[in-house]
Amino acid sequence: MKTAFISISLASFILSANALVGSSWSVTNVPSTGLTDITFPLTIVEADHISGYYFAQQFGFVNSSIGYTGLQPRPDADGKPVLHAVFSSFIDGSTTTDKNCAAGADGGPGVSCSFEWNGVYGRRYDLEVKFNGSSVWVGTVIDTVTGARIHIGSYTVPTNAGGIQSSQAGFVEWYPWNSYEPPNHCALLPYQKTIFGNPYTTHLLSVGTQSPSYEYGDCVGQVAFQTVEVLGGVENNCGFKGMTGM
């Protein structure tokens, strides 16, 4: 059955070996055709200003594969913090004409879009994924302090893909370990603390909930992981101050 096949392939994404922390989300009252918009609040409460962490939310398209949106720290530039926002599709046959986007996602089919700006640590950014009414899905970062809308990118998915499904999961990953894991790597994990906020949508009577985070992957029990429910979402932290992952 097609649906069964899709859930198995999603499970393999969620259980990708090197992610550290997962956190499921769900939205009530989603029509069978899926949502045409969903927004994921995300706050990087604390993380070193270095590349390596990816704080992401996955979303699934009805009758199709998944996409991600999320944030990654970057080294400061000219004394100012820099955040890297990601918006991607893993659906084979996705296309784009957006200057922030390119073909391919994590070495497989799809489209990846990214944009860097002087994002502020400790500030909540709302990552909006929205169908724009003429076949294009648009990823936008909303700055919840200034109200600014920052364009990440846009893509078109094949016509058999419907809207966004009612549940999926976010994750925290230290991505340099996807290509090389140093000896005793878990003890080298840099510290991070993030809040995955409850997702929301403009769809009538739909309410989003983020579930408590959990550990998975090959460092379970070794990275000082903690999770706690906070107003509007779920906070998690892991890793060790002063470490660089190497």
Ligand SMILES: *[C@@H]1O[C@H](CO)[C@@H](O)[C@H](O)[C@H]1NC(C)=O
């Ligand atoms: C998903 O696939 C089923 C079975 O082919 C079909 O009936 C349904 O209309 C599709 N949904 C969307 C949103 O395309």
Ligand SMILES: *[C@@H]1O[C@H](CO)[C@@H](O)[C@H](O)[C@H]1NC(C)=O
């Ligand atoms: C949707 O996005 C595409 C690509 O940016 C654009 O050409 C089109 O005009 C947009 N449609 C609407 C309704 O905004």
